[in-house]
Amino acid sequence: MTITVGETTTEVTVKAYTTLRVEGVTIEVKGRTARVAEAEVYWAFEDGAWRINFVQVTGPFLNKDGRESRQRLNETSHPDDGSERSYRTVTPPAILDAALAYAPDWTPEVSESRYPTRQRSGRAASGTVLRPGQTGGAPTGITHVATTTQVLVHAYTSLQPEGFTAKVKSRAARIKKATVHWDYEDGAWAVGAVNIWGPVIRQSDGTESALNVDELTRPASASNSQCGVVTPPELVEVALENVPDWTPTINGTPYPRTTKLRSGL
Structure with missing residues (x-):
């Protein structure tokens, strides 16, 4: 043998998560209306820019009389990319504007590896791309709660x-x-x-x-x-016997590391 x-x-993957408290925004999901109470924006840092992968929205469903139901929404939404994919829930524009306004203010820098970089497999991240220096307006009623980061090596x-x-x-x-x-x-x-x-x-x-x-x-x-x-x-x-001979380092992030998912550094 x-x-x-x-x-x-x-492979180094850098992610960030922005939590927003939301008031005055509703969303339609499978024929039902829900009030968005909180939104969590999932960011990925790719090609020198932060990109919104998706936005997780939560909140109570509304009854036909407008009152809040005991049932709660927990839905993955995506920025409207014009594809008209019916199975996707589109992120409400107000939440997307707020996400862009509160985009992570950090450019990750990782020490160069002595090994080749692994090519990503699977679908590319979709959605709105925020280039450096680009901002959006934060709508009234949406509050930035916290931003956390995650670096996976x-x-x-x-x-x-x-x-x-x-x-x-x-x-x-x-x-x-x-x-x-x-x-x-x-x-x-x-x-x-x-x-x-x-x-x-x-x-x-x-x-x-x-x-x-x-x-x-x-x-x-x-x-x-x-x-x-x-x-x-x-x-x-x-x-x-063949442990990688590379000690990765990354510049300091102004945000705490996320506690929800395992961090690689």
Whole structure:
């Protein structure tokens, strides 16, 4: 059994969250009207600018007589991008104006990595883009409560194992590729998960089938390792022998770090 260590790439994601207290704004969701009491703006810093990914709006639904219902709205809304996608709830313009007025006043700077930068996968962030120096007017009745930030630093090391198998959902699979997902926390790199890929082995004759597994596994020492597949210990040992040789630093943020989600720095 052998394990060949491949390339390491790094990824830094910077996010911010702006909480707004809202008065005098309603929203239509699936034929019902709700009064927006609070909005949380989810920002991503991309290509030198803060971009609104989406806005989470909460508040009571209104009955037909206009009184507040016991049922509450908790809806993901998106800035109107002109696509006319009917499944999307559009962020009320007043909330969007307030979000732009209270956009994060911080330009993140992260120390250069000695590894290549991992290319983002999946859909690009959509919505309104706020360029530096651009502002919006904060409408009356919408108050800025707080802004928090989150910096996630990750690294990915590719492994090519030979002679290793794993049991995934009662099926044995031969591991041909593995990617170590590193998290940078509290000044050190830690193995957060290991993604394994390879063909399912037929029980009848032990040959490889055309069906492949693509599974995120956890080291046995991880607190949530009981959920899902445990990483073969040999892969973890090789990973720990090849910890990323980079200490990321970031310039100071004027906002507190968010407590709702895990922060990478």
